[in-house]
Amino acid sequence: MSKKNTAPRLGNASNSIGSLLASLTCILVGLVIGFIALLVLGWITMAQDGNAVSLGQMLQKTWNSGFKAILSGGFYSTANAMGMGVRTEILQAAPLIMTGLSVAFAFKTGLFNIGAAGQYTVGAYFALYAAIVLKLPWWACLIASALGGAIWGAIPGVFKAFLNVNEVITSIMFNWIGLYAVNTLIYQGGTGAMYNTNTTKTYTIKQASPESLLPTFNIQVGGKDYFGAIFLPTIGIFVAIVAAVLIWVVLNKTTFGYELKACGHNKNAAKYAGINDKKNIVLSMTIAGALAGLGAGLFYLSGSKEWEPLVSTALPAAGFNGISVALLASSNPIGCIFSALFIAHITVGGGFMDASIFPSEVSDIISGVVIYLCAFSLLFKSGILKMFQRQGKARKAAPSAEENGKEREA
C-alpha cells in the first residue's frame, strides 16, 4: 500500500529521476558483468596459449582489445571511413527506437508485445516488396512496412480480445510463423521475384529501385563533411525521433491515449467508465505492430543489408532488443531514443572487438543482463525513491515549523 501512496505525492519529477537512476544502475551492472565475461574469455585464450599471465597484463588486454571497443565503438572513425561508427550506430538505432517504442507503447496499455520481432520481419517483407517489386517511392515503402507490422500486431490483439489467448503466447507463435512465411515468400524455391539467385539474397534496392532508398544527409564538422562520401547516414533516425515524440503526445496529451492507458491500469474500471476494452486491446497491438514494422522499413530501405531467406533461421535481434530499449526507458517514448542509442552503441562496439578472442555476441550478453536487471529495477527504483522521500521529509519539516510559528504570531 505504501508504495502506491508515495508515488503520486512525490510528483512526476522525482519519479522519473528515480526511473533514470534505476536504468543507469542496470546499465552499470550490465557493463561490469560484460567486463567480467571479457576477462574470462581473455583468460581462457591466454591460458590456451600456455603463457603465464599476470593479472595486470590480462586487465590491460581485456581493456584494450575488448572493453574499450565496446565503449567507444559507436565513435569509431578512420581516415577513409569517416564517421563510420556514428553512421552504423544511428543506422541501427533507428529500428531499435521503433521496436522499443512498439514494446513501450504496448506496456503502457498493459500488454507485453514480445512479438516485435515477428512484426519487424513482416514489416521488412512489405517494405522490400514495395521497393523491389512495386518500385514505389521511399515514403510509400515506409507506409507499406508499417502496414505489414500492423497486420501482424493486430492478430495477437484479436486473439487476446476475443479468444482470451494470452498475447505473449500468440506473439511468440506468430514470430515464428512470420519468419517462416517471409522466408518462403521471398525464396519461393528460388523463383521469388525479389530473390537474386546469384547472391542468394534479395536484390539490392540500389539496383532495383533507387527512388525507394531513404534520402541521406551529411553534417559539417569544421567546414568539412563529417561522413565520408561512400558512407552516408539516412534520415531514418529523424523519422524514428519524430515517431517517438508523436507517441509521447498520443499517450500523454490525447483522450485516445488516456483511454488506452486506463485499460492498461485497470481493465474493469475502464470498462465501467464506458471504455471499449476489446477495441482498445486490438488497436494498441495494431499500433505497436505498425511501429515495429516501420522500424524494419527504416532499416531495410537504407540499403545497407538485404534479406537472406536461406540463412535467416533466427528471429531478427532488433525485435528482442526492443524489449531492452523499452525497459531501460521505463516505457517512456522519449527515453526510448536514448536507450536505443545505448543498445546500438554497445552492439556496434561489440563488432569492433578483437574477434579472435572476444565474440561480438558479448554485447548481447550485456543487453541480456540489462533486461534481467530491469525486470526487478522497481526494487532499485523504490530504494531510490525512498532516499528522495527521506530528503523531502527533512526539507519539508523545517518550513512547516516556520509556518506554524507564523500562524501562532498571527
Added chain:
Amino acid sequence: MWLLLKYTLLYASVLALVALGGMFSERSGVINIALEGIMVIGGLMGVVIINILNAAGVPVFLGVLLTILISGLAGTVYSSLLAFSSVNLKADQTIGGTALNLLATALAVVIAKRINGTDSPKISYNANTNKVLNNLNFSFQIGPLTLNWFIVVAVIALVAAWFILYRTRFGMRLMACGEHPQAADSVGINVYKMRWCGVLISGFLGGIGGVAYIVPAVGDWNFEMGVAGMGFLALAVMIFGQWKPLGIAAAALFFAVFRAMANIFDSIAFLNALNWPKEIYNMMPFIASMVVLAFTSKKSRAPKAEGVPYDKGSR
C-alpha cells in the same frame, strides 16, 4: 512410416519433458517463459559434456547417463536465476524469463565460438568427429524402429510427475502455492521454498529437454538459432495439456506429429507430391498450436496465482 514414428516419438519426448518442467513451475505459481533459454543452456552443456567424455574415453552407457544428468543440472543452475528474480525479488516473471531467453542464446553463441576458437558457433558431436561417444550412442533399435534414451527418460518423468503431483505431500503443497499461496502460507507451507522447488524442477527437465532435442536428431548444432522455438511450443503443449501430466503427454504427441513432418515430408510420397517448401512444415506446429489455443483458451484453467509474486507482507 517407421521414420514418422521415430521422429514423432523423438519430438514428443522433448515436448513432454519440457512441458512437464513448465507444469511444475506454473503449478507452484511461477510463469516459466524461460524454458526456451533453459533448453539452450541444457543443450549446450550436453554437447560440451559429450565432447569432454568422448575425449576422456568413458564407457558409452556411463557417458549417456552423465550427459543427461549434467545437462539437467545445467538447466537447474540456469533456472535458479529465474527463481531468484521472480520469487525473492518479486520481479515481473515474463520479463525476467524473456531476459533469460536472450541471455541464453548470447551465452551459448559466445561459449560455442570460444570452444571452436573460430567465428563459427557450430559444435559437432557426430560419428566422424567423436569415435567413442557420439549422437548415435543415444539411440537404439527395436526391430525397424529407432528409439532413443530420452524417450525412456520422458516416460519415467511422466510417471514420476503424475505420482509426485497427485500422490505426495510435496505435490499437493506445490499445487496449493500456485492456487492460493496465502492459504498455503497460513497452514505453514513455505511458499518461497515451494516456488523455488517448482522452478528448479522445471530447470532440470528443461535442460534434459534441450539435449534431447539437439543430440539424437542431428550430429552438429548451430547455436545461433537457439532451439528454434521448441521451448515456446512446449509452453503451448503445457497449456493444451491443461497443466496435467497425462494431458501434457497427449498434447506432446499431437504436436510432435506436426514437428516430425518437417523432418521427413520428402520421404512420404503423397506429401512430397504436394511439393510444398520445407518452411510450410516448419510453420505447422506453430499454426496448429494457435488453432488449438484459440478453441481451448476460453475454458482454460491456469493455476490461479501464477504470475503473481507472493509477498508475505501483503497477506
